[in-house]
Amino acid sequence: MSNSRFTRRGLLKSGTLAGVGLAMPTIFTSRANAFTNDPTGGTVTLGFNVPQTGAYADEGADELRAFELAVEHLNGGGDGGMLSTFSSKALQGNGILGKKVQFVTGDTQTKSDAARASAQSMIQKDGAIMISGGSSSGVAVAVQGLCQEAGVIFMAGLTHSNDTTGKDRKANGFRHFFNAYMSAAALAPVLKGLYGSDRAAYHLTADYTWGWTQEESIAAATEAIGWSTINKVRTPLGLGDYSSYIAPVLNSGADVLILNHYGGDMVNSLTNAVQFGIRDRQANGKNFEIVVPLYSELMARGAGQNIKGIPGSQNWDWKLQDDGTKAFVKSFGTKFGFPPSQAAQTCYAQTLLYADAVTRAGTFNPCGVVEALEGFEFDGLGNGKTLYRAEDHQCFKDVIVVRGKENPENEFDLVEIVEVTPVGQVTYAPDHPMFAGGALGACNPGA
DSSP, rough: OOOHHHHHHHHHHHHHSSSTOOOHHHHTOOOOTOOOOOOOOOOOEEEEEESSSTTHHHHHHHHHHHHHOOOOHHHOOOOOGGGGOOOOOOOOOOOTBBBEEEEEEEEEOOOHHHHHHHHHHHHHTTOSEEEEEOHHHHHHHHHHHHHHTOOOEEEOSSOOOOGGGGTTTTTTTEEEEEEEHHHHHHHHHHHHHHSSOOEEHHHHHHHHHHHHHHHHHHHHHHTTTOOEEEEEEOOOOOOOHHHHHGGOOOGGSSSSEEEEOHHHHHHHHHHHHHHTGGGGOOOOOOOEEOSSSSSOOOHHHHGGGGBBBBBEEOOOOTTTOSSSHHHHHHHHHHHSSSSHHHHHHHHHHHHHHHHHHHHHSSOOOHHHHHHHHHHEESSSSSSSSSOOOTTTTTTTOOOOEEEEEOOOOOOTOOOEEEEEEEEEEOOOTTTTTGGOOOOOOOOOOOO
């Protein structure tokens, strides 16, 4: 493939340059392969933008560990991890296109403005050609938009809102992590089996894009199995005490509390709910239950005993038995002394997927990377066979339904896998109403 093919493709997709008689910008006339932060020396810089402070800092710390490990493996260090199990064999442990990989980091603070500023600094001052990371969908949407404007690739880290690859999708952005619709589609049949079809749910929801779409998705899925929705209450991000939000649940007529919270917020709200005795109560002649649609081993560790029996979903779990998972868990455990989280796995995978796409395309040009990733099918990175769908840049793969263990063996083994939901059960049409209103647009190579 030639670099000019990619720049030409970007023009033809644009709708703003092709066929309207405008003069081609200098980027395309003077140097066909020019693009933002074209690495001309012996190194290439990646930018890892994670929450190092705030409610999602635990996830951010694990993401940084995974990024460090991925860079080590790309440069030929360590045991190679998932490079040996990845179905694509383009990567050889000699960097990316022969250039040694280096990286810079930033703190998103779990705030969109801070995350954009951090990413912009990495792009403009450090020469980052790809940005990854984040543990908040609000941050992901903001940084994805910035990367589209700047002409670099955004390989989203932990972001679960439908909007990331829905109404806010961008041609330069890609998501490996699953989304709220997928969580709900996987969870609903399990919830029906556990608690029946005659239930009344009360939602507490983080008041930003992820919470909104998680609430919408799980409410629709549970109502489809016969549950009713009693109330939906929005809560601020980063709230330490949820007592004032828990108290009204007790006499609401609900018999299920659904916590659409993540990270430290979920730990705090679940702890408050247990302190109020919700799990010891009955309502409508049934035991009162709590559901957390999305959580991780890291959150389970923070919640301690309170996570026992709580159902939810995960993008990945270190106890899966596929070869890719085993390789990653071994590498990560050897380096850091404990198993990786789902946040770590998705960030590690995204880094390898970016490097692989560049290698297969033979160029760092963002439009070449986009073309290499769109419709790409792969295996060996955990979760089984996976598709990066061209229409929305969303990965489709199996989804894990989990439940807090009643008798955990150690502090890193707090959840059990209830079901591995096949990808077909969580796949939706590109024009599904929950994902409507957005368009990828044209890839942007920048200048």
